[in-house]
Amino acid sequence: MTTHDPSLQPSPHLRPNDLSATLRLLATTDLHANLLPYDYYADKGDQPYGLARTATLIRAARAEAANVMLFDNGDALQGAPLSDITAQADSGWSGAHPMITAMNHLGYDAAGLGNHEFNFGLDWLMRSLAAARFLITCGNVHSGPDVPGPPLLSPYLLLARQITDRQGGCHPLTVGVLGLVPTQITVWDTHHLAGQLTAHDMVQTARRLVPQMRREAADLVIVLAHTGIDAGPHLPGMENAALPLAAVPGVDAIIAGHSHQVFPEVGNLRQAAVDPEAGTPSGIPAVMAGFRGSHLGVLDLGLVRRGGKWRVQSHRAEARPVVPVRNQAPVPADPTLGAALKTAHDATLALIARRVGHSAAPLHTYLAMAPCSTVVRVVTRTQRAALSRAVAGTAHEGLPILSASAPFQDRRTWRAVAFHRHSRRPAQPSPCRRSLRFSQHALRAAPQRCRTARLAGAGSGLLSPDHSRRH
Ligand SMILES: [Zn+2]
Numbered sequence: 001m002t003t004h005d006p007s008l009q010p011s012p013h014l015r016p017n018d019l020s021a022t023l024r025l026l027a028t029t030d031l032h033a034n035l036l037p038y039d040y041y042a043d044k045g046d047q048p049y050g051l052a053r054t055a056t057l058i059r060a061a062r063a064e065a066a067n068v069m070l071f072d073n074g075d076a077l078q079g080a081p082l083s084d085i086t087a088q089a090d091s092g093w094s095g096a097h098p099m100i101t102a103m104n105h106l107g108y109d110a111a112g113l114g115n116h117e118f119n120f121g122l123d124w125l126m127r128s129l130a131a132a133r134f135l136i137t138c139g140n141v142h143s144g145p146d147v148p149g150p151p152l153l154s155p156y157l158l159l160a161r162q163i164t165d166r167q168g169g170c171h172p173l174t175v176g177v178l179g180l181v182p183t184q185i186t187v188w189d190t191h192h193l194a195g196q197l198t199a200h201d202m203v204q205t206a207r208r209l210v211p212q213m214r215r216e217a218a219d220l221v222i223v224l225a226h227t228g229i230d231a232g233p234h235l236p237g238m239e240n241a242a243l244p245l246a247a248v249p250g251v252d253a254i255i256a257g258h259s260h261q262v263f264p265e266v267g268n269l270r271q272a273a274v275d276p277e278a279g280t281p282s283g284i285p286a287v288m289a290g291f292r293g294s295h296l297g298v299l300d301l302g303l304v305r306r307g308g309k310w311r312v313q314s315h316r317a318e319a320r321p322v323v324p325v326r327n328q329a330p331v332p333a334d335p336t337l338g339a340a341l342k343t344a345h346d347a348t349l350a351l352i353a354r355r356v357g358h359s360a361a362p363l364h365t366y367l368a369m370a371p372c373s374t375v376v377r378v379v380t381r382t383q384r385a386a387l388s389r390a391v392a393g394t395a396h397e398g399l400p401i402l403s404a405s406a407p408f409q410d411r412r413t414w415r416a417v418a419f420h421r422h423s424r425r426p427a428q429p430s431p432c433r434r435s436l437r438f439s440q441h442a443l444r445a446a447p448q449r450c451r452t453a454r455l456a457g458a459g460s461g462l463l464s465p466d467h468s469r470r471h
Contacts, residue, residue: 003313003314003315004275004277004278004279004280004314004315004316004317005302005314005315005316008022008300008302008314008315008316014304015306017306018304018305018306019165019167019169019171019304019305020165020166020302020303020304020305020313021066021067021163021164021165021166021171021303021305022065022066022067022166022300022301022302022303023067023069023163023173023175023220023300023301023303024061024064024065024067024068024069024298024299024300024301025068025069025071025222025253025255025287025297025298025299025300025301026058026061026062026068026069026070026071026296026297026298026299027070027071027072027073027255027287027289027296027297027298027299028051028054028071028072028073028076028289028293028296028297029072029073029074029075029114029226029255029256029257029258029288029289029290029291029297030073030074030075030076030114030257030258030260030289030290030291030292031051031072031075031076031079031099031291031292031293032075032076032078032079032080032116032291032292033076033077033078033079033080033082033083033098033099034049034050034051034079034080034082034292034293035050035051035052035080035082035098035099035102035337035341036050036052036082036333036337036338036341036345037049037050037052037053037330037333038050038345040080040081040082040348040349040352041081048322048323048330049292049293049294049322049330050292050293050322050333051099051102051106051293051337052102052293052333052334052337052338052341053293053322053330053331053332053333053334054293054295054296054322055102055106055333055334055337056322056331056332056333056334057296057320057322057331058070058106058296059334061296061298061320065300066164067161067163067164069109069110069159069161069175070106070107070108070109071108071109071110071111071112071177071222071224071255072103072108072111072112072224073111073112073114073224073225073226073255073256073257073289074111074112074113074114074115074116074117074179074181074224074226074257074258075114075115075116075117075226075257075258075291076099076103076111076114076117077097077099077100077116077117077125077128078116078117078119078120079116079292080292081348081351081352082098082099082341082344082345082348083097083098083099084348084351085098085344085347085348085351086098086124086128087120087124088351091347091351092347092351093344093347093351095343095344096128096131097128097131098341098344098345099128100128100129100131100132101131101340101341101344102337102340102341103132103134104131104132104133104134105336105337105340106337107134108134109134109135109159110134110135110136110137110157110159110177110224111132111134111135111136111137111179111224112136112137112138112177112179112180112181112224112225112226113125113136113138113141113153113179113181113226114181114226114257114258115181115182115184115185115188115189115226115258117181118185118188118189118192118193118197119189119192120192121189121192122192122193122196122197129153135154135157135159135177136153136154136179137153137154137155137156137157137177137178137179137224138151138152138153138154138155138179138180138181139151139155139156139178139179139180139205139206139209140155140180140181140183140199140200140201140202140205141153141181141185141197141198141199141200142197142198142199142200143196143197143198144195144196144197144198145195145196145198149198152197153179155178155209156176156177156178156179156209156212156213157176157177157178158174158175158176158177158213158216158217158218159174159175159176159177160172160173160174160217161173161174161175163303165305171305173219173220173310174217174218174219174220175218175219175220175222176210176213176214176216176217176218176219176220176221176222177221177222177223177224178206178209178210178213178221178222178223178224179223179224179226180202180205180206180223180224180225180226180227180245181199181202181226181227182199182202182226182227182239182240182258183199183200183201183202183237183239184199184237184239185197185199186198186199191449191451201236201237201238202225202227202238202241202245203234203238203241203244203245203248204236206223206245206248206251207248210248210249210250210251211249211250213250214250219309219310220252220253220301220303220310220312221250221251221252221253222252222253222254222255223245223251223253223254223255224255225241225242225245225254225255225256225257226257226258227239227240227241227242227245227256227257227258227259228240228242228256228257228258228259228261228288229242229243229256229259229261229263229271229274229281229286229288230242230243231243231271231272231274239258240258240259242254242256242281242286242288243273243274243281243282244282246280246281246282246283246284246286247273247282247284251284252284252285252301252312253284253285253286253299253301253312253315254281254284254285254286254287255286255287255288255297255299256281256286256287256288257288257289257291259288260290260291261288261290262288262289262290262294262295262319263276263279263286263287263288263317263319264276264277264278264279264286264287264317264318264319265319278317279299279315279316279317279318280315280317285299285301285312285315285317286299286317287299287317287318287319288319289319290319290321293322294321294322294323295319295320295321295322296319296320296322297317297318297319297320298316298317298318298319298320299315299316299317299318300315300316300317301314301315302314302315302316359378361374363375363378368407369407373407375407376405376406376407379405380403380404380405381403383403383405383450384401384403386450387401387403387450387452388401396454399454
């Protein structure tokens with residue numbers, strides 16, 4: 001167990017031949033393709049989030065310390081229109097994924113995967129990652145349906161660095177980095193992954209790989225754990241397993257995520273074996289940096305080298321917000337990142353401005369949970385029209401089509417409602433591009449897939465996507 005030393009001063013227990021140094025780990029997580037502080041659904045800039053703002057914190061945190069490494073903990077590539085241009089075949093975009101461009105620009109050392117990295121299929125994922133100039137690890141996912149298939153990516157990384165001690169001396173340090181993702185990926189994205197991937201329990205994987213990393217060269221082991229901090233003992237396939245992961249022998253620090261929470265934070269995630277002020281689940285330093293760039297995780301590890309071995313003696317964990325004072329101005333966005341992403345930003349604006357249809361009547365989601373929502377009807381009729389076209393000329397042509405949809409409702413939908421209500425007139429065929437844009441993304445905030453099943457009679461099974469909780 002390390003001590004929580006807010007000053008990170010050298011320990012009074014240091015022996016004459018001991019070396020001491022501080023290693024600063026910076027971490028982002030669950031960025032969900034929020035890069036520029038721009039809300040594409042509302043066509044509005046100056047939003048209080050996005051990696052461009054976090055980048056300003058990254059530069060400041062780098063300037064404060066001698067030994068700094070920067071990591072991302074997954075769910076980076078999916079979740080905002082800026083990423084949709086890379087996944088929609090008809091978007092016309094052929095460049096690198098904007099998030100990878102941004103991470104290259106900021107000089108990330110390494111990244112792990114999140115569950116949403118699998119949302120658009122393996123081909124898209126591998127194509128997106130190919131442009132990365134940093135290393136990516138995923139320890140618990142293997143290719144193929146059988147165990148043990150080859151690993152999808154590097155199961156772990158051994159990053160050789162030079163560390164400067166408190167006296168200014170330079171020493172080699174090998175930082176082991178293990179990436180882990182919830183096994184639920186094979187359920188949530190079964191239509192992409194069935195038969196192609198096997199995901200193994202995160203904690204069991206760490207128990208197997210951490211000793212191996214130590215044997216090979218790792219002076220320290222950092223886990224890029226795309227998982228939150230749930231109470232209770234480890235259960236097989238546990239989705240939020242940062243607590244039992246921190247208890248795996250040989251783990252020095254946890255970079256957590258997935259649950260979009262902030263850790264450490266006073267009063268947050270207080271439970272047995274978790275100290276939210278010190279930032280320690282199971283006594284091990286940890287940090288979780290919110291989501292969409294709301295925070296930067298800063299984890300300072302006070303290291304001591306004794307007898308040729310480095311160990312973590314003290315730590316300081318912090319989640320720095322991009323809005324330092326509540327309801328006050330956020331930190332400014334990094335202008336260099338804006339310049340690096342201008343082409344992607346312009347392409348995204350063009351994509352979401354495309355006209356997709358016209359409604360002679362205002363659409364809204366008032367009482368959408370009750371029958372006869374006009375919005376749900378638009379979705380179900382669109383699905384039916386798309387399927388009719390898809391089966392035309394096949395053996396299925398002419399089959400009766402049932403089309404179902406859930407009344408999805410989020411803050412963006414309400415924004416669309418407000419627009420129509422305040423317009424005080426029905427949407428016009430032209431030039432009401434703005435209302436169409438609002439409606440299109442209000443119906444579904446992210447690109448959706450239409451799934452179909454052929455029913456052969458009573459008792460037939462209906463294949464449908466899983467709708468388990470995910471972040
Ligand atoms: Zn996640």
